Amino acid sequence: MSFIYITDEGAKLQKKGDKFLVGRNLEILMEIPKEIIEGLVLIDSVQISSDAVVELLKLGVPTTWISTHGKFYGRLESTRNVDVFKQRRQILSQESEFAVKLCKKIAAAKVHNQLTLLRRYNRREEEHAKEIASLVTRLQILQKNIDFVSEKEKIMGYEGASARHYFKALGMMTPSPFSFERRTRQPPRDAFNSMLSFGYTLLMYEIYTALCNQGLSPYFGFFHALKNRHPALASDLMEEWRPVLIDSMVMSLVHHHEVQPEHFMRSEENDGVYMTREGRTIFLRAYEKKLRTMNRYLTGEHSYRKSLTIQAKKFSQALMAEEPEIYEPIRIR
Incomplete structure (x- = not known):
C-alpha cells in the first residue's frame, strides 16, 4: 500500500480500468494500480476527472488538496464512517x-x-x-x-x-x-x-x-x-x-x-x-x-x-x- 503525492504542475489524474493514470498533455507520467493506493495528496494545480473521484470515494481513499506553500484547500471523503453518537x-x-x-x-x-x-x-x-x-x-x-x-x-x-x-x-x-x-x-x-x-x-x-x-x-x-x-x-x-x-x-x-x-x-x-x-x-x-x-x-x-x-x-x-x-x-x- 502506498501514499501517492502528485506534485507535477498541470498534471491530471484519471481512471482507466483497474488503474489510475497521471498524465500531462499527451504524456503518461505514472500508472497506479487502484489496489495499492492508501492515500492521495494533490498539490496545487493537479486536476482530477469525475470518474477518478467516484472510484476514490468507492475505495475510501482519503484525498487531500494542498498548495505548494502547504495551505490546506480541502478533502474528498465519503460519510461511510460518520458516527453521530x-x-x-x-x-x-x-x-x-x-x-x-x-x-x-x-x-x-x-x-x-x-x-x-x-x-x-x-x-x-x-x-x-x-x-x-x-x-x-x-x-x-x-x-x-x-x-x-x-x-x-x-x-x-x-x-x-x-x-x-x-x-x-x-x-x-x-x-x-x-x-x-x-x-x-x-x-x-x-x-x-x-x-x-x-x-x-x-x-x-x-x-x-x-x-x-x-x-x-x-x-x-x-x-x-x-x-x-x-x-x-x-x-x-x-x-x-x-x-x-x-x-x-x-x-x-x-x-x-x-x-x-x-x-x-x-x-x-x-x-x-x-x-x-x-x-x-x-x-x-x-x-x-x-x-x-x-x-x-x-x-x-x-x-x-x-x-x-x-x-x-x-x-x-x-x-x-x-x-x-x-x-x-x-x-x-
Whole structure:
C-alpha cells in the first residue's frame, strides 16, 4: 500500500480500468494500480476527472488538496464512517473534567518529547550549550507546573511558554544556513519554519483521516479553542507528535545536508519562504520514510502511521467510556 503525492504542475489524474493514470498533455507520467493506493495528496494545480473521484470515494481513499506553500484547500471523503453518537459525546465533553485531564496528559507529553529532542542534539552543541541548558531547565519547570494546574487556560499558557523556549533552543542547534530565532507561520519567514509548516499540514490531515475512520468529527476538540474551518481535534492529537515526527525529521534533513538553501525561495507576494518543487520532493520522500518507520512506543511494533491510527482509536475509546486513563500519549526515549 502506498501514499501517492502528485506534485507535477498541470498534471491530471484519471481512471482507466483497474488503474489510475497521471498524465500531462499527451504524456503518461505514472500508472497506479487502484489496489495499492492508501492515500492521495494533490498539490496545487493537479486536476482530477469525475470518474477518478467516484472510484476514490468507492475505495475510501482519503484525498487531500494542498498548495505548494502547504495551505490546506480541502478533502474528498465519503460519510461511510460518520458516527453521530460519538460526535454528540465530543460536543458534550468539551468543558468537562475529562477534557481537562486529557489536556494535561497531552501537554505534558509534548513538553517531554520536546525535551528529549533537545537533549539528543545538545550533546553535540558547543557554541550555545549553556544557553540551551538554561532553556531546557525552564522547560522542565513548565512541565512540572502542568501537573499542578486544573484550568485549561493555565495548561495552554504553560504549553505556549514551553513552545517559545523550545523553538529558541532548537534554532540554536540548527546549522547556520537554516538557523532561526523563533517559530513563524502564515507566512514562514525562513527555510526551517517553512519545512515545519508544510510538515505540520501533512501530519494534521493524517490524523484527520484517522479520526474520520473512527466516526469522530475532527472539528470538535478538547484543547484548542473552537474555530470555524479549523479541525481542532486533529490539532489536539497532533501536539504530542510534532517533536516526534516533524521536528526530528526536519532536524535530520538539515544536519545531514539533504536539503540546501537553493531548495527554497522567497515569495514576492507575502515575503514568506517556501520550498521549491525539488525541495518538496526531497521533503515528501523523507516524510513518507518517517511515517513508515517502525516503532515500539505503543503496544506491539507498528509504523508511525499505524501508531496515529491506534491513538485515534484509543481517544475514541476514552471518549465513549469517559475515562482519560485509556488514552496514553506517546513519550519518546
